Amino acid sequence: MTDYLQLSGVGKTFGNFTALDEIDLNIKKGEFVTFLGPSGSGKxxxxxxxxxxxxxxRGTITIxxxxxxxxxxxxxxxxxxxxxxxxxxxxxxxENVYFPLQMxxxxxxxxxxxxxxxxxxxGLDGFAHRFPKELSGGQQQRVALARALVFEPDLLLLDEPLGALDKNLREQMQIEIKRIQKRLGVTTIFVTHDQSEAMSMSDRVVVFSNGKIEQAAPPLDIYHRPASRFVADFIGESNLLEATITGPGQADCHTLGQVQFLPDPAKTLGIGQAVTLLIRPEHFKLSCAEKPDRMNATIIIDTIVNYGDNALVIGHKDTTQIRMRVPGADVVILKEGDPCHICWTDDAIFVLDR
Amino acid sequence: MDRFLRWTGTAIVLFIAAPLLIVVPMSFSTSASLQFPPPGYWLGYYAQYFTDPVWLWPTANSLIIATATTILTMALVVPATFALVRHKFWGKSAANLMMMMPMAVPHIVMAVGYYSYFGALGLVHSHLGVILAHTCLSVPITFLVLSANLKGFDTTLERAARSLGASQRQTFWHVTLPILRPGLLISALFAFIQSFDETVVAIFISGRGAETLPRRMFDSIRQEADPVIAVISTLLFGAVFLGLIAPHAWRFTRRLIKKDSQ
Structure with missing residues (x-):
């Protein structure tokens, strides 16, 4: 499939301020792409x-x-x-939906x-003759969507459309928008600062920061294989630990000691190179005793936040904070202030070299 | 305390409403001058108002002048308000101040100014002179009402219209204008009332040629205190009252019709 929408070298400056710094991005026909980033990032x-x-x-845009x-x-x-x-x-x-056809x-x-x-x-049969103020937020959202789609546009742009809805309605609209987009096959760009929205809806997520694209990749790649420290930190919860490469698939972590990881053939890491290790909180396991077949550490527990089905455990080793997501049932044995063993496997570690 | 406040409130309302309550019965009075309570009742002064050219000409003058003032004011203020609310340009705050100036300067000062200035231009005692002066006086209130409306207007609506295929002109006619219509109507109404009600400038410059109704009423009360004044006041009061309840009545009947058709 060839690229449908192409942005090449697109930039925008206001006086001395660079709002957008030479963006290159290609989007395929029918793709659902999300622009994700903090406010002011250029999305x-x-x-x-x-x-x-x-x-x-500067730069050009083509469809x-x-x-x-x-x-x-x-x-x-x-x-x-x-x-x-x-x-x-x-x-x-x-009349709102008819307007673009009228024009x-x-x-x-x-x-x-x-x-x-x-x-x-x-899904708005029977509401055709209501005025916007007689419709709920979710219904207004649907009218706006219908109006933007009725003239068979070449491209659909959604600018944080779910921001004003409450959580339940928001999830329902996420599914609805996705269903309608698939049905019509319209190429869509969705702007949001909500990462769960980006994760659940998109074929591809484009992460913006400071007017630049940090990474453009499918949601799972963004989560598990972030291209930079910024992406790792911005998407989901993360433990980012400083380390030095000591051999192929081996590093000396300043907090956790010697660790093994699965080397990425695409990345060349030199011995002695300073890197950052990413370990997602759910990849740590709690254990009562040290497990000899796995990598281990002992931490002191500072805070336990219980969510019922799972719990967030925040502890520290030396001066570094460690965050863990554990199944809710596991936290009953933990007490704040106590030491605790944690373990992980080599595939839990992702190495960031920038 | 509660009772005290209630009685004070009622007394204040009565004091304010008293002129209206007195003027209405006086318009039906048989007395030769303004007198309360009226010695007897008849409709003779109503007949006189609707037939006597001494009253009909000033009424026509006032309507012509107020209508022309409204049109001229809107033609000037609508574009000016769009420029001042939506755009940045050199001298904007000075322009803003000038728009409000006629409200700050006492009317009597303006009137003396117009008297000598329009005298030199040959505009005294003419309709055009009064229209120009009234337009100047109507600008601030019209501008205030309209700019408040325009500031509250969400420009995203215009962007939406553009993205849906409307040109700038179509966006104005299909989106901006209909949404601003109530604000435009109200500001036009203010311009009309401002002119229709204006007395000070009219006394100085309207003269015999373009005598307005307030001026005629003022002359009349100084000379003979003709009860026709009470008739006019009652009619104006009635017009305002109708104007106030008309929108409610309109909405009410529309709701009834809607219910019937369902």
């Missing part, structure tokens, strides 16, 4: 440049080889769902029929 700026509301200072340069927002055929939905308050749900000169009878079908697709 929304990139979205607004693609939509045509902000001009890039199917056609440059978007010089096209006004209304000439780009891109559907956008805004953070606050931006429904027209003086129009009913169906394209579609006859009223045909346009309303299409709008009605799209409302049915997003």
């Amino acid at each position: 929304t700026t990139t979205l607004m440049i693609i939509a045509g509301f902000e001009a890039a200072t 199917e080889g056609q440059s978007l340069a010089g096209l006004a927002p209304q000439e780009r055929n891109i559907g956008i769902v805004f953070q606050n939905y931006a429904l027209f308050p003086h129009k009913t749900a169906i 394209r000169g579609v006859k009223k009878a045909e346009g309303l029929r299409k709008a009605d079908e799209m409302l049915a697709l997003v």
Whole structure:
């Protein structure tokens, strides 16, 4: 499959401030890509440049080889769902959905029929003649989605669309958006600062930081094989431990001592090189006694946060904090202030060389 | 304490409403001058108001001047408000201040100014002169109402319209204008009332040629205290009252019709 949307060297500066620093990104047709990053990282700026509301200072954007340069927002055929939905308050749900067709000169009878079908697709039959203020947040969200999709856009952009919804509704809408996107096969860019949203919905996650792309990869790769210390730290919970390489698949960790890891053939690590080891909290196991067949350490427990099905245990070894996720049943034997044995295997360690 | 507050409140409301309560019966009075309580009741002064050119001409003048003032004010203030609320430009705060100036300067000062200035231009005693002066006085209140409305307008709606395929012009006609319509209507109404109600400047410059209703009423009360003044006051009061309840009545009937059709 060839690349559908291409961003090459796209950058944006405001005076001396660099909002976006030469982004390169290729997106395939039908792909669901999430832009994830802290606020001010450049993800929304990139979205607004693609939509045509902000001009890039340099670089080019193409859809199917056609440059978007010089096209006004209304000439780009891109559907956008805004953070606050931006429904027209003086129009009913169906009039909102009909609006883009009206602007394209579609006859009223045909346009309303299409709008009605799209409302049915997003699960809003029977709400066509309500005004936005007569609809709940989730329903308004669906109308906004229907409106952005009814004119068969080349691209769908979602700008933190779930931010205003409560947790249950948010999960329900995640599944809905994914279902509709698959059904229509529309290429989609979803902007969020919520990592669980990014993980659960995307084919690919693009992590932004300081106007740069840190990593663009499928969700599981982002989690288990982060490209940088920033990504490892930003996505999920992590223990990041300083270490020095002592041989192939071996390192001297300043906190945990000598450790073995599975060497990555793609990475060349020299002996004596300073690296960071990533161990996710759920990869530590608690043990009553030291296990001779595994790597071990003894830590002092500082805090136990119980969530029922699991618990977060925060302890320390020397001056370094260690975080662990353990099954809820395991914490009954633990007491704050007590020492505790932990163990892990060589595949739990991921080596970060930058 | 509670009872004291309630009685004080009622007394204050009565004191404020008293002129209205007195003016209405006086308009039906048979007395030759303004007198309360009226010695008898008839509709003669109503008949006089609706037939006597001494009253009809000023009424027509006032309506013409207020309508023209409204149109001119809106033509100036709408673009100015968009510029001042949405854009940054050199001299913006000075422009903002100038918009509010006529509200800060006492009307009597403005009136004296217009009297000599328009005299030199030959605009005294003309409709045009009064319209121009009233437009100037209407600008601040219209600008205040409209800019409050425009500041509350979510520009994301315009972005949404653009992304959905609307040109800038279509966005204005289909989205911006309909959403701002209530604010526009209210500010236009304020301009109209400001002009219709204005007396000080009108006394100085409207003269015989463009005599407005407030000016005619002022002249009348100084000379003969004609009860027609009470008639006009009652009619204006009635118009305002209707204007206040009309939207509610309209909404109420629409709801009834909606219920019927369901």
